[in-house]
Amino acid sequence: MAMNPEVDWQTWSRSRQEQVEAALEQALPAGTQSPESLHAAMRYAVLGGGKRVRPLLAYASGELTGADPRIVDAVAVAVELMHAYSLVHDDLPCMDDDALRRGKPTCHVAFGEATALLAGDALQSLAFSVLAHSKLRNAGEACALLADMAGAGGMAGGQAIDLAAVGAALSLPDLERMHRMKTGALIRAAVLLGATCGSEPDASLRDALDAYARAAGLAFQVVDDILDVEGSAASLGKTAGKDAAHGKPTFVSVLGLEAAKSRAEELRAEAHAALARYGRSGRRLTELADRIVDRHS
Amino acid sequence: MAMNPEVDWQTWSRSRQEQVEAALEQALPAGTQSPESLHAAMRYAVLGGGKRVRPLLAYASGELTGADPRIVDAVAVAVELMHAYSLVHDDLPCMDDDALRRGKPTCHVAFGEATALLAGDALQSLAFSVLAHSKLRNAGEACALLADMAGAGGMAGGQAIDLAAVGAALSLPDLERMHRMKTGALIRAAVLLGATCGSEPDASLRDALDAYARAAGLAFQVVDDILDVEGSAASLGKTAGKDAAHGKPTFVSVLGLEAAKSRAEELRAEAHAALARYGRSGRRLTELADRIVDRHS
Numbered sequence: 001m002a003m004n005p006e007v008d009w010q011t012w013s014r015s016r017q018e019q020v021e022a023a024l025e026q027a028l029p030a031g032t033q034s035p036e037s038l039h040a041a042m043r044y045a046v047l048g049g050g051k052r053v054r055p056l057l058a059y060a061s062g063e064l065t066g067a068d069p070r071i072v073d074a075v076a077v078a079v080e081l082m083h084a085y086s087l088v089h090d091d092l093p094c095m096d097d098d099a100l101r102r103g104k105p106t107c108h109v110a111f112g113e114a115t116a117l118l119a120g121d122a123l124q125s126l127a128f129s130v131l132a133h134s135k136l137r138n139a140g141e142a143c144a145l146l147a148d149m150a151g152a153g154g155m156a157g158g159q160a161i162d163l164a165a166v167g168a169a170l171s172l173p174d175l176e177r178m179h180r181m182k183t184g185a186l187i188r189a190a191v192l193l194g195a196t197c198g199s200e201p202d203a204s205l206r207d208a209l210d211a212y213a214r215a216a217g218l219a220f221q222v223v224d225d226i227l228d229v230e231g232s233a234a235s236l237g238k239t240a241g242k243d244a245a246h247g248k249p250t251f252v253s254v255l256g257l258e259a260a261k262s263r264a265e266e267l268r269a270e271a272h273a274a275l276a277r278y279g280r281s282g283r284r285l286t287e288l289a290d291r292i293v294d295r296h297s
Numbered sequence: 298m299a300m301n302p303e304v305d306w307q308t309w310s311r312s313r314q315e316q317v318e319a320a321l322e323q324a325l326p327a328g329t330q331s332p333e334s335l336h337a338a339m340r341y342a343v344l345g346g347g348k349r350v351r352p353l354l355a356y357a358s359g360e361l362t363g364a365d366p367r368i369v370d371a372v373a374v375a376v377e378l379m380h381a382y383s384l385v386h387d388d389l390p391c392m393d394d395d396a397l398r399r400g401k402p403t404c405h406v407a408f409g410e411a412t413a414l415l416a417g418d419a420l421q422s423l424a425f426s427v428l429a430h431s432k433l434r435n436a437g438e439a440c441a442l443l444a445d446m447a448g449a450g451g452m453a454g455g456q457a458i459d460l461a462a463v464g465a466a467l468s469l470p471d472l473e474r475m476h477r478m479k480t481g482a483l484i485r486a487a488v489l490l491g492a493t494c495g496s497e498p499d500a501s502l503r504d505a506l507d508a509y510a511r512a513a514g515l516a517f518q519v520v521d522d523i524l525d526v527e528g529s530a531a532s533l534g535k536t537a538g539k540d541a542a543h544g545k546p547t548f549v550s551v552l553g554l555e556a557a558k559s560r561a562e563e564l565r566a567e568a569h570a571a572l573a574r575y576g577r578s579g580r581r582l583t584e585l586a587d588r589i590v591d592r593h594s
């Protein structure tokens with residue numbers, strides 16, 4: 001059931017985080033069931049960590065259209081599984097070659113490269129399975145959107161641009177395009193699919209959600225780049241300073257630290273403005289934009 | 298349009314192969330469009346090679362329910378993209394570390410490991426995109442089936458069992474279970490989804506198709522193992538003898554060569570028997586089972 005709109009952010013977000021943990025736990029195959037190592041690697045990559053930003057976006061967006069959070073579960077789980085798969089593959093030696101994620105050894109360090117590769121592959125399949133088996137009004141359309149946001153025109157395409165950009169000087173528009181694909185597309189899927197779990201969004205709400213998702217998604221990345229410079233491995237749970245060390249262009253390297261901070265504030269304002277006309281029903285999304293900009297990890 | 302049922306196998310299969318080549322070409326992103334290297338790697342992995350067995354199974358199954366082959370295109374493309382992604386990842390250094398596929402350098406040899414990894418990832422997404430955007434009666438259900446056949450309970454799970462089996466002595470039932478997941482699941486998806494493109498299959502047709510797919514899928518693998526021993530790299534377009542060299546259990550290593558050949562014949566007979574009551578409308582599937590058993594590459 002939708003929660004009392006008067007509960008504070010802390011209570012609301014904690015309750016939704018617990019809800020998605022339980023839903024993820026249930027969606028993943030049991031670690032005791034064959035093939036055990038694959039299942040264990042999938043569970044390891046998904047459970048016990050992560051801020052669950054994409055699920056929160058889905059639930060927050062569902063609140064705007066009066067969706068039953070139990071229906072939103074499928075969207076929340078699907079986007080988080082997709083995100084988890086992308087992290088597993090991104091950490092592999094042939095990509096970022098990262099040993100630490102969410103304060104733990106990365107999946108390939110814990111399970112070996114081959115199993116991590118397959119775990120990522122199977123998590124992507126599972127994301128579609130959960131969405132396709134869900135009670136969404138149009139599960140086929142939902143799968144189409146998720147597939148387009150995950151593929152060559154979205155997340156995977158953004159990763160490829162990121163790869164090619166190592167050591168290169170990207171212009172600000174090119175950097176923004178890369179991040180709109182690499183992280184923005186899945187955030188957009190979370191927001192748009194979350195909203196379709198309630199009353200059908202009209203064109204103007206869809207546009208507003210799109211503008212919100214675009215701003216919030218980019219803000220997420222700008223803040224990530226700031227934290228990569230200012231944060232520590234202890235608070236981030238991953239290797240700090242790695243983007244700079246890898247010669248990857250970031251908002252900080254392109255804009256400078258202070259201008260990057262101003263850009264994050266501009267994007268927060270854009271996210272708020274996009275939902276201004278929806279008043280209290282946009283409250284959770286607005287609060288979430290604030291948390292995205294104000295976070296320290 | 299469905300073809301004159303009197304045309305011979307050669308004409309029918311060539312026409313369907315041309316049709317799926319054109320549909321694949323259209324479904325893949327242009328190599329000239331950014332990110333170019335990712336798109337080029339995806340196209341390289343899919344186009345210009347391959348027997349297109351899974352698409353042929355989808356079209357042949359569609360004939361049984363009177364489907365318009367243009368509707369079956371989406372199924373044919375989706376299963377072939379899924380198959381192509383699995384080959385790209387399977388060939389990676391952390392998996393089979395193979396340098397030759399379909400007579401050409403493997404995708405990671407041609408494009409580098411990171412791009413090959415992402416190309417595989419994006420091909421999986423694209424498979425779902427094509428199916429979800431299709432004109433199938435129930436695209437959501439189709440995506441659910443494809444996802445379950447591709448994931449931890451299907452293809453990816455079979456790969457994981459295969460990994461764990463290197464150097465181990467598998468029993469015949471375990472070997473068959475592995476292959477039912479690793480290659481059988483996607484063959485089953487091709488057959489079942491192809492049939493849903495025409496008039497709704499009833500329970501007994503669904504059972505018959507399932508029995509057919511199970512037999513044909515296993516036959517495909519048994520013959521693969523026989524060819525791995527008897528074939529040459531020139532006729533196979535891939536490294537021969539690699540399974541034995543990798544210490545992987547095969548039907549030949551478990552059963553012996555002659556018994557493996559008898560098993561292939563048994564499975565051919567099972568595939569024929571499953572469709573016997575459907576007479577001429579099952580003709581293409583029956584012919585395809587023959588081609589699977591009689592092939593030399």
